[in-house]
Amino acid sequence: MRLAILAACLTLELAGQSPQSLRLRADLEFLCSDALAGRVSLSHEAEITARYIAADFQRSGLAPGAGGSYLQEFPLVAYRTDSGKRALRMIRAGVRKEWTPGADFTGAFSRDVRIGPSPVVFAGFGITAPEYGYDDYAGIEAKGKIVLIFDHEPKEDDPRAVFNGTGHTLHAGRTTKVANARRHGALAVLVASEPVRSHRGLLEPTPGGTTQGQPLRANAPPQSLDDDSQIPVFSISDEALAELLAQPADRQRAIEAGLRPQSADLPDTRIELASGNAEMHRGVSLNVAGLLEGSDPVLKSETVLITAHYDHLGTQNGKVYAGANDNASGTVAVMELARMFAASGQRPKRSLLFVVFGSEEQLMLGSFYYTAHPLRPLAGTRAVLNLDMIGRDEAHIPQSEGVLKIPADTSNELNLVGAMYSADLLKVIQEENRGAGLVLDTKFDRDHSLNALFRCDHLPFLAEGIPAVWLFGGFHPGYHEPSDTVEKLNFPKFEKVIRLTYAAAAKVADGAKPPKFGVEPAPR
Structure with missing residues (x-):
């Protein structure tokens, strides 16, 4: 009887949810589970996460993006100062x-x-x-x-x-x-x-x-x-x-x-x-990459990247830092976008490379390694859409009080960070947002206190002169805390961000003229 009641409750809870929402939730529940212990860089749990994403890319029909593998290894040194x-x-x-x-x-x-x-x-x-x-x-x-x-x-x-x-x-x-x-x-x-x-x-x-x-x-x-x-x-x-x-x-x-x-x-x-260091050892972290090759004989050599990072902060003082928003949200979004593009039956002219980086919380080590050892030529990389912290509503934290103006209701708002470096890419995102209906904000491109420009995996690509925008729901209470859990995510907004990313990536990948890199300030 008890099992029957639990099953009935679960059925009621899931009723009315879209298949996409159910897929997202299932992936999130696994990535944020105690079994993955916060996915901290160089841990066994981080490697399990990377291999889980790789397996999903393979099931979706993507080709290996790192030569014959879905995994790009990169060497790290861990150390404690004496x-x-x-x-x-x-x-x-x-x-x-x-x-x-x-x-x-x-x-x-x-x-x-x-x-x-x-x-x-x-x-x-x-x-x-x-x-x-x-x-x-x-x-x-x-x-x-x-x-x-x-x-x-x-x-x-x-x-x-x-x-x-x-x-x-x-x-x-x-x-x-x-x-x-x-x-x-x-x-x-x-x-x-x-x-x-x-x-x-x-x-x-x-x-x-x-x-x-x-x-x-x-x-x-x-x-x-x-x-x-x-x-x-x-x-x-x-x-x-x-x-x-x-x-x-x-x-x-x-x-x-x-x-x-x-x-x-x-x-x-x-x-x-x-x-000098009291402790020092070497290890290997992993980026996960899956490729959907373009359909045009010439343009398929060019690439549009859709990226996120999967690592988080591990376990501290017996508490798991699940990192549901930061950044299981971006990770499962990239996985879902890979499924959507692969299942569409229509390949864009340019190739799409889906990359989920490791070791971002160690100051973007995975993405910096990628730009130093690119899986596709940087000269032909036309744009990067980076998804990080896309599932929560923005709200003030102590450091943002008096620094940023945040609306009382941010349940439909999305920030674009780094858009000042490509008016073309910003225009594509704004145009394709008509189908998603989000409220877009470039305020972090006009701020010098919270340093958002330097805080995510779009940064190494901007440093290489590649148009790259971080799609970012904003900071919120519980950021980098154990309370960043799945039940706090805003799923309708989450799905809108995925819809917008799909449309913008498809537009750039199929467009005649790729976005240009420039330094003009973002429109106000």
């Missing part, structure tokens, strides 16, 4: 100043390193932006030196600023700045918050950093791509900056007054730095 092996010293006029880890500087590095004493060069905001006629490295030599830079961008709270007004460009991101320093031959980078600043909230995460006070890497050690070309990066305090650089606020104001660099060597100044 605080006793971390050191940062300034030597000036023969006098050594020892700074204190945690108070004066923070940071971790995947290898044991010892650098210096080395000369130091101040490189302003660390930006080389030919499109804006600005280069902090013009007139200085960074090779063989430690580079000191400010975080963020000049005049970021000025709506008239060249660097996208109150929004960010890619040049504000720490990944971009460090890569620029590395190209200029720097040994290491010291990053200081700009002395005159207005930003607050969710600052861009760094290795070992946190978001909303929650560990980005759960209980697992920090992870990095196994790449010997990386250089150490330390964040330094305002007090350490003032000791290193005379009148830093005046230098910032001078840069911003005429958008002219104030870069210079720091005379008679040397820096010693060291970083």
